[in-house]
Amino acid sequence: MARQNVMLRDDQSGISVPTGFKSETTGSPAGYKTVLTANYTLPAIAGGASLSVGRKCLTLPAGERVVTGSSMAMAIKQTLGNITADTPDVGLGTVIAAGANALCSDTSGAENLLTGQTAADCNGTATVETVTTALAIATADSHDIYFNVCDGWAASGDTAAAISGTITIWWR
Numbered sequence: 001m002a003r004q005n006v007m008l009r010d011d012q013s014g015i016s017v018p019t020g021f022k023s024e025t026t027g028s029p030a031g032y033k034t035v036l037t038a039n040y041t042l043p044a045i046a047g048g049a050s051l052s053v054g055r056k057c058l059t060l061p062a063g064e065r066v067v068t069g070s071s072m073a074m075a076i077k078q079t080l081g082n083i084t085a086d087t088p089d090v091g092l093g094t095v096i097a098a099g100a101n102a103l104c105s106d107t108s109g110a111e112n113l114l115t116g117q118t119a120a121d122c123n124g125t126a127t128v129e130t131v132t133t134a135l136a137i138a139t140a141d142s143h144d145i146y147f148n149v150c151d152g153w154a155a156s157g158d159t160a161a162a163i164s165g166t167i168t169i170w171w172r
Contacts, residue, residue, distance in 0.1 A: 012025075015059060031172045035167075038057065042163055048155040058167075059145070071128075073126045075124050082158055089103050093109050096144075115131070
């Protein structure tokens with residue numbers, strides 16, 4: 001008998017989704033698809049310097065996991081008019097991007113699920129990318145997944161740039 005894909009509540013799939021994200025998970029133990037819808041803000045961006053920031057968007061259940069693919073269609077929308085033309089590096093990883101870095105690759109693990117992509121702008125244009133590279137997550141490894149944004153930001157920065165769109169994670 002074939003297994004059917006079914007819609008699961010977060011408590012059924014074992015995932016945890018933080019504030020600012022909603023999830024919809026379908027599948028079976030042979031493979032799950034979690035679609036995250038983002039409606040949140042980035043941490044404050046001081047501006048005038050390189051800075052990496054990120055937001056946790058998902059925690060996978062404990063134990064050995066394999067992420068078999070990921071995609072994003074995410075937009076950054078400035079709120080103060082200072083970073084509109086910035087084109088930050090954005091990616092998905094199991095580590096939050098941090099520090100005075102203009103590239104996500106400067107923080108190990110900040111883009112190990114979806115390699116940094118150059119955003120078109122910070123004025124609401126979505127960055128769209130899909131990858132099918134598998135990543136094995138050992139029991140002792142971080143099960144958190146972050147949306148990371150890194151850039152040499154324009155002067156004055158933005159205190160609450162909005163992020164919106166979808167992130168899809170295929171995992172088992």
